[in-house]
Amino acid sequence: MADGTRLVHVCDEFVSFCPYASRFPYEIVLYPRRHMHAFSELDETLTERLSAHMLEVFRRLRAVLGDVSLNWLLFDAPNPKSGARRPGHWGTLPWDFHWHIEILPRLTPHSGFEWGTGLHINPSPPEDAAAFLRDAG
Secondary structure (H helix, E strand, O other): OOOOOOEEEEOOOEEEEOOOOOOOOOOEEEEEOOOOOOHHHOOHHHHHHHHHHHHHHHHHHHHHHOOOOEEEEEEOOOOOOOOOOOOOOOOOHHHHOOOEEEEEEOOOOOOHHHHHHOOOOOOOOHHHHHHHHHHOO
16 A cells, blocks of 8 residues: 555545455455455445446556456355354454455456466566556546
8 A cells, every 4th residue: 555556446445456466457456444354344334335346447448458258256254154164263263353355357368377277377477567547537
């Protein structure tokens, strides 16, 4: 946050940025700015603000990349009611997990290197991608 070079969009409740060592060109992660382990903790007001934040991020992506395919993934806390393997298994979950969203534009195909090694080649530095997306705002 202090450096700002990988930030894409920041508001009072959420922050979106291109992660260090991004796996894909223009990969973006979105986090709530206050700790929340479960997506279900969002009330109606926060849900509306998240929608507005995501709309702005998608608008910037479209301005920079055009109409590209993308995947977005919600990483949420496990369901503690699903039957813990041992007593207290989920006891620290509210402190150990932080929900987030990953946005992955599909700009480059996986090829032999990626499939064979499980590693990713990203030809676009996240700092450059973030700068283009910030300027699109």
